[in-house]
Amino acid sequence: MNTVRQPPGQPFMKMHGLGNDFVVIDARTGDDPVTPALARALGDRHRGVGFDQLAVIRPSQDTDYTLEFWNSDGSRAGACGNASRCVGDYMMRELDRDALRFTTERGALAAVRGPDGRVSINMGAPILDAAAIPVRAGSDPAHLPLDGDPIAVGMGNPHCIFFVADAESVDLAGRGPLIEHDPLFPERTNVEFATLTGPDHLRMRVWERGAGITLACGSGTCATAVAAHLRGLTGKRVLVDVDGGQLEIDWRDDGVWMTGPVAHVFSAHLTPEFLAAI
Numbered sequence: 001m002n003t004v005r006q007p008p009g010q011p012f013m014k015m016h017g018l019g020n021d022f023v024v025i026d027a028r029t030g031d032d033p034v035t036p037a038l039a040r041a042l043g044d045r046h047r048g049v050g051f052d053q054l055a056v057i058r059p060s061q062d063t064d065y066t067l068e069f070w071n072s073d074g075s076r077a078g079a080c081g082n083a084s085r086c087v088g089d090y091m092m093r094e095l096d097r098d099a100l101r102f103t104t105e106r107g108a109l110a111a112v113r114g115p116d117g118r119v120s121i122n123m124g125a126p127i128l129d130a131a132a133i134p135v136r137a138g139s140d141p142a143h144l145p146l147d148g149d150p151i152a153v154g155m156g157n158p159h160c161i162f163f164v165a166d167a168e169s170v171d172l173a174g175r176g177p178l179i180e181h182d183p184l185f186p187e188r189t190n191v192e193f194a195t196l197t198g199p200d201h202l203r204m205r206v207w208e209r210g211a212g213i214t215l216a217c218g219s220g221t222c223a224t225a226v227a228a229h230l231r232g233l234t235g236k237r238v239l240v241d242v243d244g245g246q247l248e249i250d251w252r253d254d255g256v257w258m259t260g261p262v263a264h265v266f267s268a269h270l271t272p273e274f275l276a277a278i
């Protein structure tokens with residue numbers, strides 16, 4: 001019998017926020033194995049681990065850490081609110097603090113843990129400029145020239161929000177990919193369908209760029225809350241029901257704050273065999 005044990009491979013964590021699930025690799029020390037091919041292989045729910053986004057923690061010069069996001073199709077994402085909450089919670093535990101700052105593609109963001117254990121992220125100011133979202137030059141992000149009069153909002157990644165009579169009955173799998181790939185969006189887009197269900201209360205379903213239907217999307221929830229306020233449907237503080245639960249959004253002077261639960265499911269290692277086969 002062969003009793004020689006293989007050395008453990010690459011460590012990773014599995015986390016989720018409202019069922020929006022993540023593989024998290026801490027690459028602050030040691031080798032950095034992350035490539036588009038690794039993201040795709042790990043994101044395969046049958047032959048890999050499975051995730052909506054891969055989050056990679058890297059060192060930072062001027063904040064507590066840098067956070068990088070990948071979709072399960074191997075593309076990069078500039079923002080991910082739910083993974084920011086999950087990793088923020090993990091890092092606050094490591095640092096023994098209730099607040100920290102981290103760097104993403106769009107700059108420094110803040111994370112805070114509340115007394116109830118939920119984590120809030122300041123996702124920064126919404127981006128409403130066509131070139132920066134981005135949407136095709138010459139189109140008005142506040143009223144995109146598509147059926148349903150959607151509005152585009154950037155949160156470090158692009159979102160296209162439709163207000164509909166009943167978000168439950170939208171054919172998300174049919175319409176989502178068509179809008180994701182519409183030529184109006186030079187970098188594709190995340191797609192949200194939202195319904196006002198009460199005063200300052202929204203129901204939202206999401207089709208994510210590079211990942212498809214997910215149970216929640218933090219940045220999409222922020223973008224939807226901003227869009228609802230801009231359309232005069234809500235105030236600046238709203239509750240948003242997504243498939244996986246509820247997020248609280250508060251659009252303040254210093255940015256859009258998003259609050260919700262986090263879960264660290266397990267920590268494990270990728271085997272050298274899995275990594276070698278990529």
Ligand SMILES: N[C@H](CCC[C@H](N)C(=O)O)C(=O)O
Pocket residue numbers: 020052053071076077078079080081082083157158190208209210211214216217218219220
């Ligand atoms: N689930 C993430 C957003 C991922 C966005 C990604 N699909 C993109 O390509 O921008 C969130 O909680 O904000």
